[in-house]
Amino acid sequence: DGGITQSPKYLFRKEGQNVTLSCEQNLNHDAMYWYRQDPGQGLRLIYYSQIVNDFQKGDIAEGYSVSREKKESFPLTVTSAQKNPTAFYLCATVGTGGIEQYFGPGTRLTVT
Amino acid sequence: QKEVEQNSGPLSVPEGAIASLNCTYSDRVSQSFFWYRQYSGKSPELIMSIYSNGDKEDGRFTAQLNKASQYVSLLIRDSQPSDSATYLCAVRVVSSNTGKLIFGQGTTLQVKP
Numbered sequence: 001d002g003g004i005t006q007s008p009k010y011l012f013r014k015e016g017q018n019v020t021l022s023c024e025q026n027l028n029h030d031a032m033y034w035y036r037q038d039p040g041q042g043l044r045l046i047y048y049s050q051i052v053n054d055f056q057k058g059d060i061a062e063g064y065s066v067s068r069e070k071k072e073s074f075p076l077t078v079t080s081a082q083k084n085p086t087a088f089y090l091c092a093t094v095g096t097g098g099i100e101q102y103f104g105p106g107t108r109l110t111v112t
Numbered sequence: 113q114k115e116v117e118q119n120s121g122p123l124s125v126p127e128g129a130i131a132s133l134n135c136t137y138s139d140r141v142s143q144s145f146f147w148y149r150q151y152s153g154k155s156p157e158l159i160m161s162i163y164s165n166g167d168k169e170d171g172r173f174t175a176q177l178n179k180a181s182q183y184v185s186l187l188i189r190d191s192q193p194s195d196s197a198t199y200l201c202a203v204r205v206v207s208s209n210t211g212k213l214i215f216g217q218g219t220t221l222q223v224k225p
Contacts, residue, residue, distance in 0.1 A: 031211055040217065041218075042116070042218055043156070043202075043213075043215045044215075048210060048211070048212070050211070090155055099144055099211060100158055101146075101158070101202075101211070101213060103148075103155040103157070104155060105155050106154075
C-alpha cells in the first residue's frame with residue numbers, strides 16, 4: 001500500500017512541551033514539505049527538504065525543527081518556542097522531476 | 113497585497129449547475145498552477161494542474177489560465193452535492209528551484225440538492 005502516512009491523526013499536548021509529528025512515504029519521492037493550515041486559511045510552508053540530509057526553512061519556520069536522515073522520513077518537531085502551535089499539519093511530497101505536490105492525511109495538533 | 117487571492121465564499125450553486133471558482137496571483141513569472149479540493153477535516157487532494165494559457169479539461173472539471181490577466185479559474189460542470197468542499201488555488205514560485213507553492217485561502221463551494 002503506497003503513499004504518504006502521517007501519525008498520529010490527532011495529538012494533544014500541554015503548553016511548553018515539544019512534540020514530534022511523523023511523515024513517512026514509500027513513493028521514493030525526493031522532495032518533502034511541511035505545511036501548516038489554520039482555520040479558514042490557506043497552507044503556509046514551514047520547512048522543506050529536496051534531498052536526504054538537507055532541508056531549508058520555509059515562510060514560518062520559527063519554533064519548528066526537522067530532520068531528513070532517510071529518504072522515506074521527514075519528521076517535524078513543534079517546540080515550546082512556537083507561540084501558536086494549534087493547527088492542522090500537512091506533509092507533502094514531490095517525485096523526482098515532477099512538480100505536483102501530494103499530501104498526506106495530516107495531523108491535527110491541539111495545545112492547551 | 114496577497115500573493116494568491118480567492119474569494120472565501122461560500123459559493124452556493126444548485127445541483128446540476130456550473131460552479132465557477134476564481135483565483136488571481138501577483139507574481140508575473142509564475143508558471144504552474146494547481147487546484148486542490150479539501151473536504152472538511154481532510155487533507156487537500158490535487159484535482160487539476162495547468163501550465164499554459166487556455167483551457168484544460170478533465171471530466172467535469174475545466175481549468176482556465178490567463179497569464180496576461182494573472183487569473184486562473186476552475187469550472188465544475190453538472191455540480192453534485194459531493195463537490196461541496198473548499199477549493200484551494202496554488203501557484204508554484206519559479207524564482208527559485210524549491211518547488212514552493214503559494215496557496216490562496218480557499219473558496220468554499222456548497223452544492224444544494
